[in-house]
Amino acid sequence: MNKYEKFPLHLHNSLTKQKEKFEAINPPHLGLYVCGPTVYSDVHLGNCRTFVSFDFMFRYLMHLGYNVRYVRNITDVGHLLDDGEDRMAKKAKVEKLEPMEVAQKYANGFHKMMDILNTLPPSIEPQASGHIPEQIEMVQAILDNGYAYEKNGSVYFDTVKFAKETDQYGKLSGRVIDDLLSETRELKNQDEKNNPADFAIWMKADERHIMRWNSPWSEGFPGWHLECSAMSTKYLGKTFDIHGGGADLKFPHHENEIAQNHSACGSHPANYWVHTNMLLMNGKKMSKSDGNTITPQQLFSGESEHISKGYDPMTVRFFFLQAHYSSTLDLSDDALLAAEKGFKKLMNALPLAEKLVAVSENSNYDLTLSNQIIEKCDQCYIEMSNDFNTAKTLAVLFELAGKLNEIDNGQIKIQQLSTESIERLKSTFTSFVKDVLGLKPEEKGNDKMDEVMDILLNLRKDARANKNWALSDQIRDQLAAAGIVIKDGKEGSTYTF
């Protein structure tokens, strides 16, 4: 039996606003599309939380036995500012770079950060600028189907017509179409639209625009929402399993995406929509525009007024995992401090699990205890299959960590456990911590460092044996000043940074 059959996934579908049993279209294959970043500046922490969230979903789906195709795009064209200027183009002017240099620069930074946070690369990472023909085709299809109109070389999606004829618009975001029709805000390029709720799917480039492509309508560029429709259709098909993104993309981005797919393909793009919630700081959404932000680099280095010290990237990942992806999470120094200690505690149990060896054929084991451990192992699956409840999964892993510690300190004798319970404990704990949740121990020193430390630790050991406390404390204190902490255990001393 497949793991996904034994522990069927249930997830909250933003489209129906209900938790539903997940049914893949073509199991074990599974298509997952996630809206990626617009690469016009450095990634910020909110982005990081979102992509860490989809990373553990990707990891768990694979762990369950699905063959996942995870597509996450890079947006490098079409994302406009309030004044109508393209984000990429503006940055290119400011930094005196080619737009593609800007895209490459920040895409590189994004990938590096994803790597630091131990997220797996997606199966396909398409760029909007590399899929202009596909987007032009989609604009044409929407025009052919009568849900768009051309004005002066630009093409606009006819939201009003679509809403009236299909009863599909506004479903995801809970938007009331009448409210949208009465929108009165002053916005750029409004004059060409028949209605404020309409949106551009192709825009004619004015002379200041440097990013431009030929199309049947004008030399111009595609609208922001179009790339996801075109690329998800290309790589995952007209209807695929799961579409994800940050909650702030629900409207207008995802709503418009759905409208485009319906209009071009006549079908709903994804069966399940998953939205991750916002990262807050001081109770408010972390946002660059109002300065309520801290960069990942500042978080790691500690160079910020918001925190007292730097935090390891894995501590940050652990911090994200402690909350449910669909809840807002408030970043604070106290919370990070607590996460750091909790993460270390969990990681201390990892080698204990890895070194577990089942004793052969012991028939006098403690049945109750053994079953208790097996149940907790199953519980990890139950919790993750319950809408990816990482917070609860961690809680169960901490309970298992307690068992591992008890085995280690002799409170539980290995003979008390059945072979099955030992094997399950070992495999479940290690695979959930490392493969599913994507946590890894902090980097240790290299071999040379270990050799040097061995010399120092042996010197100190001799000093202690001779009751030369002055010397042993001097070694300990000076190493501490260099950021190396000596830990005296029963079986000798170890060190950490």
Next chain:
RNA sequence: GGUCGCGUGGCCGAGUGGCUAGGCAGAGGUCUGCAAAACCUUGUACGGCGGUUCGAAUCCGCCCGCGACCUCCA
């Protein structure tokens, strides 16, 4: 203003109509030359007011407070 969500112990943060979340901090203990680290044990809770119910922190209503979206957002 419209739409939606949240309010849990000192802090963070899950969850459920009756059965321990978990982490951090606090308290006690083991270990230790001292300390640190590590490990074990452990108390305190569900914004306010009503209602439904044998029973609600969990469901419903109202109120208070907070936040998100409403064409920049992950």
